[in-house]
Amino acid sequence: xxxxxxxxxxELVADTGFNSSPVTKGVLFRARKPKDVQRRLDMSxxx
Amino acid sequence: xxxKFNSDERKRIREGIRLKYTKVAISPEGNxxxxxxxxxxxxxxxxxxxxxxxxGDILAxxxxxxxxxxxxxxxxxxxxxxxxxxxxxxxxxxxxMVGPKGRVVGIDLISEMLEQARENLxxxxxxxxxxxxxxxEGLPFTDASFGAVISNGVFNLxxxxxxxxxxxLRVLRPLGRFMIADxxxxxxxxxxxxxxxxxxxx
Numbered sequence: 001x002x003x004x005x006x007x008x009x010x011e012l013v014a015d016t017g018f019n020s021s022p023v024t025k026g027v028l029f030r031a032r033k034p035k036d037v038q039r040r041l042d043m044s045x046x047x
Numbered sequence: 048x049x050x051k052f053n054s055d056e057r058k059r060i061r062e063g064i065r066l067k068y069t070k071v072a073i074s075p076e077g078n079x080x081x082x083x084x085x086x087x088x089x090x091x092x093x094x095x096x097x098x099x100x101x102x103g104d105i106l107a108x109x110x111x112x113x114x115x116x117x118x119x120x121x122x123x124x125x126x127x128x129x130x131x132x133x134x135x136x137x138x139x140x141x142x143x144m145v146g147p148k149g150r151v152v153g154i155d156l157i158s159e160m161l162e163q164a165r166e167n168l169x170x171x172x173x174x175x176x177x178x179x180x181x182x183x184e185g186l187p188f189t190d191a192s193f194g195a196v197i198s199n200g201v202f203n204l205x206x207x208x209x210x211x212x213x214x215x216l217r218v219l220r221p222l223g224r225f226m227i228a229d230x231x232x233x234x235x236x237x238x239x240x241x242x243x244x245x246x247x248x249x
Contacts, residue, residue: 005212007225016091016113016228018081024203024230026081026112030119033219 007031052206060206065157072134072159075110083110091228092117093140100143101136105167108134111199113228116140121195124148128193128218130183130211131155131201135164135176141197142176152188154181183211191220203230 002010009032016026052060067078075083082090084107088098091114098106115137121127121144129138132153142151153176155161164178181187184207196215205211215225 001209001212002225005209006216007212013118018087018091018112020080020112020200020230023232023234025233026200026228027231028113028115028118029225029227029229031225033216033221033223033225035221 002029002031006034008034057206060204061156064204068133068157069159071110072157072163075108075134079110081112084108087111088136097140097143101139102170105134105139105170106136108163108167109136110134111137111228112230113199115197115199115226115228116144118226119195119224121145125194126192127151128186128188128196128215129153130196130198130215131204132164132178133157133160133199133201135167135178137197137199138164138176138178139167139171139173142171142173145175147175149175151176152193153178154183154186156180156182183214186214186218188218190217191223192218193223194220195224195226198227198229200229202227 011030013028013030016028018026020026071078081087085103087109088106091111093114093116110133121141123144123146125145126149127141127145129141129151132138132155135153138151138153145151153164155164155178158180161178161180168176168178179187183205196219202208202211219225
């Protein structure tokens with residue numbers, strides 16, 4: 001989903017251990033905006 | 048997971064979130080399956096030197112699911128957006144990091160939580176923070192307004208996550224950082240996602 005939105009360098013870093021329910025878990029994500037957003041979006045739509 | 052909800056479903060989702068978080072605004076204690084307040088902050092390894100700058104009764108409002116600040120640095124002079132700021136604990140922490148030359152904006156959809164955030168702000172001497180009642184799906188900021196966007200335990204509650212993520216991308220500066228703690232499903236989503244509407248905020 002982060003990729004689809006246009007982010008780069010996205011990664012799931014770690015679990016947090018704080019889980020809101022038996023079927024969910026807390027996690028940490030980070031991502032960055034590309035330097036050239038339009039070029040990135042063009043590449044995503046034209047693989 | 049991308050699911051398009053109709054306006055009635057979105058209204059029910061929003062009402063479910065409001066019902067839960069009006070109680071959380073009074074106190075997060077007992078409303079979550081994990082530690083809140085200072086115990087939560089300690090459990091997520093927030094920097095104790097930073098926490099010392101805020102009063103204990105501000106820290107008592109914390110109900111995050113992780114520590115977004117563990118994902119990258121927030122520097123003096125930075126501009127930061129906190130999406131789903133709740134009672135503003137992460138917002139105020141970011142404000143102490145960016146200093147007087149920086150700026151932090153916290154947004155949330157629950158007016159009771161924003162009221163608590165503004166009350167928490169009044170307990171500080173910070174003047175680089177503002178709070179707004181705004182949806183992450185339609186941010187009222189110009190492109191490239193922020194060097195960093197943080198969020199803690201909120202994106203799972205947003206009905207149109209892709210729309211919100213595109214808005215985050217838009218308001219970030221080039222090479223800006225998105226640092227997020229959130230809840231993810233550990234099981235396969237239901238075949239009919241609309242069955243989740245009634246339990247959205249649980």
